[in-house]
Amino acid sequence: MSNEILPYANKIITLIEEAKQNALKSVNAELIKLYWNVGEYLSNETKKSKWGDSFIDETVKYIKENCPEIKGFDRRGLYRMKRFYEAYKDDEFVTTLLSQISWSNHLEILAAAKTQEERQFYIMLCVKEKYSARELRRQISSAYFHRYMLSKEKLEPIPIEKNIKERFLDTYVLEFLNLPEKYNEKDLRKAIIHNLKNFILEIGRDFTFVGEEYRVQAGFDDFYIDLLFYHRGLSCLVAFELKTDKFMPEYIGKMNFYLEALDREYKKPNENPSVGVILCASKNDEVVEIAMNRSLSPTLVSEYSLQLIDKKLLEEKLREYGELLPEKTEELEDE
Numbered sequence: 001m002s003n004e005i006l007p008y009a010n011k012i013i014t015l016i017e018e019a020k021q022n023a024l025k026s027v028n029a030e031l032i033k034l035y036w037n038v039g040e041y042l043s044n045e046t047k048k049s050k051w052g053d054s055f056i057d058e059t060v061k062y063i064k065e066n067c068p069e070i071k072g073f074d075r076r077g078l079y080r081m082k083r084f085y086e087a088y089k090d091d092e093f094v095t096t097l098l099s100q101i102s103w104s105n106h107l108e109i110l111a112a113a114k115t116q117e118e119r120q121f122y123i124m125l126c127v128k129e130k131y132s133a134r135e136l137r138r139q140i141s142s143a144y145f146h147r148y149m150l151s152k153e154k155l156e157p158i159p160i161e162k163n164i165k166e167r168f169l170d171t172y173v174l175e176f177l178n179l180p181e182k183y184n185e186k187d188l189r190k191a192i193i194h195n196l197k198n199f200i201l202e203i204g205r206d207f208t209f210v211g212e213e214y215r216v217q218a219g220f221d222d223f224y225i226d227l228l229f230y231h232r233g234l235s236c237l238v239a240f241e242l243k244t245d246k247f248m249p250e251y252i253g254k255m256n257f258y259l260e261a262l263d264r265e266y267k268k269p270n271e272n273p274s275v276g277v278i279l280c281a282s283k284n285d286e287v288v289e290i291a292m293n294r295s296l297s298p299t300l301v302s303e304y305s306l307q308l309i310d311k312k313l314l315e316e317k318l319r320e321y322g323e324l325l326p327e328k329t330e331e332l333e334d335e
Contacts, residue, residue: 029099032106036098039085042078056082083110087119094120101126104133112140121145129205138201142173146314153321160298164275167234172202172279172304179306188242189213189226206233214239216261225258236272237262240279247283247301249291256297279304 113119151170176198177191214228227240255276262274276299
């Protein structure tokens, strides 16, 4: 194929791929609508029927005997559809989003989320981040919702604009790095680069990787930022400094220097001021607050965990803040 024809051929391929994606979205929307309608019908009929839930068992038996080619409408499938409808029938906000995520993702959320607020959160997150079922399962198992809610409270005293705060978490879970018991900052950085796809899943897909040990110059000296990203939503560079020990106040000064260097020499005119994230093995919130109180740079201090965090511990912390989660949470039983 000649080079002159190539752009036109690529355009056709792009149009074909877009059509495929649109077709898949349409099919998914119709499936979700079907499951919703079946769930609504079953929910209403089991309430009216003198047989109660046995109405579903009789329905399954009839479908199996008369339409054996129909798959997915066994006892478990029908109870899931009924549960799906009953979980969201009174939530007008969520019902407008239901068809935008897959049935597999809905099942993951219904199985794991305990409250309506948590279900809403993961639905909106799926719409925004376009998670696969596997990616969503990982975010739920890492208690992403609880960490996000906790971050809202713990970052409140930090003098940073709200639209910046809400893009970052107070704690990141990096269980996928598989680091040895003893490791240094270089090991941590290399492990993140080796697992960059999972790292971006954890920090958010609006991040685009720019480089590691990114060089900035001041005078005749060279300085190196551990990891540099670009955030599409914030339209700015984001510098990550990695620390394998607890947060120390002097880390703020170094990050301020990096951000000033980036803004002077590397930030484009249409971009916003750079943001810094100091990622530490641990931190004391009071020390962070004092250290950040007079800082004018948009810098956040987060800690990381190399293993999944016990969700119950996060729930207890949230209760301390009075942010969420009563002692008894709403759980939907899977039949």
